[in-house]
Amino acid sequence: MTAAGGPLGALEGSGLGRAMREWLWLYPGVEVLHIVGIGLLFGSIAVLDLRLLGFSRGISARRLAGHVLPWTAGSFLLIVPSGLLMFTAHATEFVQSDVFVIKMLLILAAGVNAALFHAVVFKGSQAWDTSAPPAAARAFAAASLLLWIAVIACGRLLAYF
Amino acid sequence: MKRLIMIGALAAPGLVLAHHGWSEYDSSKALKLTGKVVASGYEHPHGHVRLEAPGKTWSVVLAPPSRMERRGLEKGALKAGATVTVEGYPNRDKPGEMRAERISVNGKSIELR
Secondary structure, eight states: OOSSOHHHHHHHHSHHHHHHHHSTTHHHHHHHHHHHHHHHHHHHHHHHHHHHHTSSTTSOHHHHHHHHHHHHHHHHHHHHHHHHHHHHHTHHHHHHOHHHHHHHHHHHHHHHHHHHIIIIIGGGGGGGTTSOOOHHHHHHHHHHHHHHHHHHHHHHHTTTO | OHHHHHHHHHTSTTSSSSOOSSTTBOTTSOEEEEEEEEEEEOOSSOOEEEEEETTEEEEEEOOOHHHHHHTTOOGGGGOTTOEEEEEEEEBSSSTTEEEEEEEEETTEEEEOO
8 A cells, every 4th residue: 555656655655754744843943954054045145146246346256255155055965955854745745836846947047057157257257356247247146146036935935835 | 544644644635735824714714613533644834634524524734733732732632533623714725625723622622823
């Protein structure tokens, strides 16, 4: 007798999935870790994006990036495992949720946006390290902020749709 | 039995994720149902029971288990076979689903909101 078919059903029915649903304080605790991670991710990205939009031009963009980006990367150590744990609890429902699919696509888009920015624009940042950023940098920064805000919105809306 | 309860829980797709806020429930139609629990989930993010009431079996959305436990509604009280009374509101779009504001079981009334 299987509860729900496929690997996602198995994931949901696993001890880990059950623990997430049934242990009284595990799910809320995991949510807290996820949110702390999101705070670190968005906060670190936002201060750099604001610099890339042209604010605080006296601050070296390269030094700022060197300071915040390791924290951005580190935030995924909180976000990804906690996200996977919550996914495990209701895997079959998450994959059927449009909001969840949109959220994942937005994360992918934000990642591509960041990769392109570093490959194309940030390489030449020596020229504007303590001055006004070029239009391309502003465009990538604006896209980054909007994409991450949309990701957060989708994450929150998962509970409402 | 535990497995059966879980199947009951999983057989109700869409019951778990989308239950924040109250706007999807019609507060102009107060319901009070008494019946027998046929399946239950004492689960995050919201507990739930399948309630066999006269004429209809309802999916009843409860509160997070951590809240229910703090208010004295323990897991064992929602076992299949238990007789409970729930007061709450029906879902506007999903017939047969309601959210309980209050549940009475074993002579004890527990606020879920």
